Amino acid sequence: MSHQQVEKAADGPAADAAGAVDALPRSPREIRLVMIGLVVAMLLAMLDNLIVGTAMPTIVGELGGAEHLSWVVTAYTLATAASTPVWGKLGDMFGRKGTFVLSIAIFLAGSALSGLSGSMGQLIAFRAVQGLGAGGLMVGVMSIMGALVPPRDRGKYQGMFAAVMALATIGGPLIGGFITDHLSWRWTFYINLPLGVLALAFIVITLKLPTVRSTARIDYLGALLLTVGITSLVLVTTWGGSEYAWGSKQILGLGALGVASLIGFCYVEQRVEEPMLPLTLFKNRNFALVSVIGFIVGFAMFGAVTFLPLYQQTVQGASATNSGLLLMPMMFGMLVISLVVGQAITKTGKYRIYPIIGTAVMAGGSLLLSTLGTETSRFTSACWMVVLGAGMGFLMQVTMLVAQNSVELKDMGVASSTATLFRTIGGSIGVALFGALFTHQVTATMKERLGGAGGAKSANLGQMGPEALRKLPAPVQDAYHHAVANGMHTVFLWGAVISLVAVAAAVFLREVPLRSGAAQKPETQLEAV
Known part of the structure; x- marks a missing residue:
């Protein structure tokens, strides 16, 4: 029975072959x-990335190849972004449990090989496998969470994932630093192995989901075009303004390749039997709107995570040793609000108001952070970070919830991967755009305060650590502090403006009832595993 035949056998929009079995009642213990x-x-x-980032200076010292350092992160990021939609579709077509177990196995293989790397080239290649x-x-x-837990009840569990994000952001650099100092940089990769085996054991033993016997052809051309398009756009935002000038032939060529690939992808998806990403999903107003909101959340979050520690270390004199702790106020606001919103949605079944509040609070938090100056206290900046984090807490899990509730259960993987992809691409573009704005403002301020030589000097200062900066003459330090503060003002002011787009999108969301029970099980060829 083909994937389409399975779908036709279902009774009702939420009762398809995979989804009907997925949504059967589960015990709380299970x-x-x-x-x-x-x-x-x-x-x-x-x-992973947060732990490895701390160890990078040590890795370069042992393996060499400092000129390729950025590729250790870029290879991982590219592979993750490009593979996200493919994994989502494969899970929908062939069963979520099998594809999930395979992804864990690939990640662990990449981790083990990365730890065994003998050169920078090998490390980059194995990081791509990890990604x-x-x-x-x-x-x-x-x-899988979308398949096991009805949207109405999902708020009970979404706080777990907000807590994981906070733990990873705060604990990653700490763990990475400890491992690098007391063990070996290779253990920043090996530490994944026992955790991965633990995850595999729980999934294999406890997770019971159907294996879908799909005979539909995989959309290889669509997957290729989408991969090329995503990869090109990520490279444009990663290299633009750093490796190559924005107007260089490399960046313009990558941009043209990305646009052409995505146009070709849209053409192909309308003509294949089983599209990699069904464009019809975007005809659903809620799905299209939360994709936009997710993009802007990624835009704002990654921008904040990138530039706030720089301001705190450079202007406020915070220690760089425990850099993850610098973001604790933002993560605290995100975690608390996410927990509260999750419980409220479970209790009431209503969710539309939270994206509206969240986008407005996120815009307000960005506006408050745009007021950061050279005299702003750590307490004040921490309060503004809590506001921004609270806005994200209203949005992080709700956007995924709305995306999953907007599609049939057979498309749960595609909905999840699309929501994740938009957030990832938003973060990549956000960091690139904010980086360009920040650099321009820093250079302009340095020229204004130190004359013509200030602009050239600002580029060198950006490569120096906080301790080295403190040894510079007082006028240079003062100019750079003002330059960084002005850069932060520009970044977060534009962040507030862009967040208003998310506010407008949230206002137009519709309150669609959340699915709260199991779908009717159709007569299809499925087997529980």
Whole structure:
């Protein structure tokens, strides 16, 4: 029976072949056991880059190849972003449990090989393997939770994932620093192995989901075009203004390739039997709107995570050793509000008001952070970070919830991967755009305060650590502090403006009732595993 035939056998929009079995009532104990495996898998995916980042100077010292340092992160990010939609579709077509287990296995293989790397080239290649698995981890966690727990009850569990994000952001640099100092940089990769085995054990033993016998052809051309398009756009935002000038032939060529690939992808998706990403999903108003909101949330969040520690270390004199702790106020606001909103949605079944409040609070938090100056106290900046984090707390899980509730259960994987992809691309573009704005403002301020030589000097200062900056002459320090503060003003002011787009999108969301029970089981060829 083909995927289309399975779908036709269903009775009602939420009762398809995979979805009907997925949505059968589960005992609280069964769900809790599966959630342990899902939480550990999510922790693996989110913690990796943060742990490895701390160890990078040591890695370069041993392996050499400093000129290729950025590719250790870029290879992972590219593979994750490009594989995300593919994993989502494969899970919908062939069963979520099997594809999730495969993604964990690939991630662990990449981790082991990265730890064994003998050169920078090997490390970059094996990091790409890791990223390939990480794309499946992120999508698998969200789509499996969407399959096991009806949207009405999902708020009970979404706080777990907000807590994982906070733990990864704060604990990642701390763990990475400890491992690098007391063990070896290779253990920043090996630490994934026991955690991954634990996640695998819980998933294999406790998770019971159907294996879908799909005979539909995989959309290889669509997958290729989408991968090329995503990869090109991520490279444009990663390299633009740093590796190459924005107007260079490399950046313009990558931009043209990305646009052409995505146009070709849209053309192909309208003509294949089983599209990699059904464009009809965007005809659903809520799905299209939360995709926009998710994009802007990624835009704002990654921008804040990138530039706030720089301001705190440079202007406020905070220690760089425990850099993850600098973001604790923002993560605290995100975690608390996410927990409260999750419980409220479970109790009332209403959700439309939260994206409206969240986008407005996010815009307000960005506006408050745009007032940061050279005299702003740490307490004040922490309060403004809590506001921004609270806005994100209203949005982080709700956007995924609305996206999943807007599609049939057979498309749960595609919905989860699309929501994740938009947030990832938003973060990539946000960091690139904010970086360009920040650099321009810093250079302009340095020229204004130190004359013509100030602009050239600002580029060198940006490569110096806080301790080295404190040894510079007082006028240079003062000029750079003002330059960074002005850069922060520009970044977060534009962040507030862009957040208003998310506010407008949230206002037009419709209150569609959340599914609260199991779908009717159709007569299809499925087997529980």
